[in-house]
Amino acid sequence: MSEVREERPTTHRGVRDTIESPVNSLQAQRGWMPARILDGTKIAAEIRAEVTAQAKALALSGVRPGLAVVLVGHNPASEVYVRGKVKSSEEVGLYSEQHTPAESATTEELLALVEGLNRRDEIDGILVQLPLPAHVDSKKILLAVDPAKDVDGFHPMNVGYLSTQRPGLVPCTPAGVMEILRRSQIPIAGQEAVVVGRSDIVGKPVAMLLLNQNATVTVCHSKTRDLPEVCRRADILVAAIGRAGMVTSDYVKPGATVIDVGINRITDQKEFDRFFRGDKKREETFLAKGSTLVGDVHPEVAEVAGAITPVPGGVGPLTIAMLMANTVKAAMLRRGTAVAELSRR
Numbered sequence: 001m002s003e004v005r006e007e008r009p010t011t012h013r014g015v016r017d018t019i020e021s022p023v024n025s026l027q028a029q030r031g032w033m034p035a036r037i038l039d040g041t042k043i044a045a046e047i048r049a050e051v052t053a054q055a056k057a058l059a060l061s062g063v064r065p066g067l068a069v070v071l072v073g074h075n076p077a078s079e080v081y082v083r084g085k086v087k088s089s090e091e092v093g094l095y096s097e098q099h100t101p102a103e104s105a106t107t108e109e110l111l112a113l114v115e116g117l118n119r120r121d122e123i124d125g126i127l128v129q130l131p132l133p134a135h136v137d138s139k140k141i142l143l144a145v146d147p148a149k150d151v152d153g154f155h156p157m158n159v160g161y162l163s164t165q166r167p168g169l170v171p172c173t174p175a176g177v178m179e180i181l182r183r184s185q186i187p188i189a190g191q192e193a194v195v196v197g198r199s200d201i202v203g204k205p206v207a208m209l210l211l212n213q214n215a216t217v218t219v220c221h222s223k224t225r226d227l228p229e230v231c232r233r234a235d236i237l238v239a240a241i242g243r244a245g246m247v248t249s250d251y252v253k254p255g256a257t258v259i260d261v262g263i264n265r266i267t268d269q270k271e272f273d274r275f276f277r278g279d280k281k282r283e284e285t286f287l288a289k290g291s292t293l294v295g296d297v298h299p300e301v302a303e304v305a306g307a308i309t310p311v312p313g314g315v316g317p318l319t320i321a322m323l324m325a326n327t328v329k330a331a332m333l334r335r336g337t338a339v340a341e342l343s344r345r
Ligand code: NDP
Pocket: 173, 196, 197, 198, 199, 200, 201, 202, 203, 220, 221, 222, 223, 224, 227, 240, 241, 242, 243, 261, 262, 263, 264, 296, 315, 316, 319
């Protein structure tokens, strides 16, 4: 034990834990091994390769899955996301098209556009990039998307399918979280899962997917009492909060799997030092670019967790990969192919 104490490195927060803590005993057992890194970039590449093969197989029967992306106005972040989605569609062999109505487009004009896409048989997936301009009734637009083409999985019909375990389209980021767990052989059934965040886009669907896979699920939010204590119950902890580095080591049971959905851009040197002091490689990028990304999980958690997704390179790459997978899934579901195999994803 004393040898371990001497070798104990300073944590990212500059704090030395006492040797009696569960963290230390686990790290002692591990010989100071850091958490296993769950490589989202690699998993996303596997999924894209599978989607490419599925698209080729569908092409043999004369079907080319098609994705239509609707981007209203000029939101620079949305433009970057949409470019990535269109490029990725081309790479995996899907047909894709972009619709770019002006910022001034009315709810009625956008409804007409969506209804036109609903009617076209060669379009299997419709994605309306959010946020829409403030004057547009976003809920009305999302409700107008044919649930069979709703590759974002946001339509109430797909939300219902998910909660009743029927075949349907599942939101991309939550589906990506499940792929990371599945492909990393992280057991889910019977495990305690804690999801921090209850948004319709991430938190709730992740919780439902984990429940459908027989985890015992707790969902936390801004009104949860004793959040660190609740999180420490988790064998699988999913953070989807939108607050840079909020989940620190004291939220994490030693050995737990930590999935960090958060993407937060930091530009402040003090904040950088709080998360990444001593990380030379990251500092070079930060100085060159003036910013870096941090998740909702503090990097120090890698010293306690058994497995963890990095930011960037964790959940992020899965989102577009799952959009591609959802477009192929929509093409198959619409044509009644392989429904049983795809339905539980
Ligand atoms: P939302 O803002 O919609 O939801 C955040 C959730 O976190 C809410 O449920 C909120 O609780 C909860 N929350 C906020 N502060 C606290 C707190 N102090 N303690 C406990 N809970 C808190 O965010 P999203 O779900 O859309 O996104 C979450 C994160 O995931 C963001 O960082 C976002 O950038 C990222 N993201 C990443 C994607 C990817 O591709 N990797 C895709 C989508 C999102 P309450 O409901 O009570 O307000």
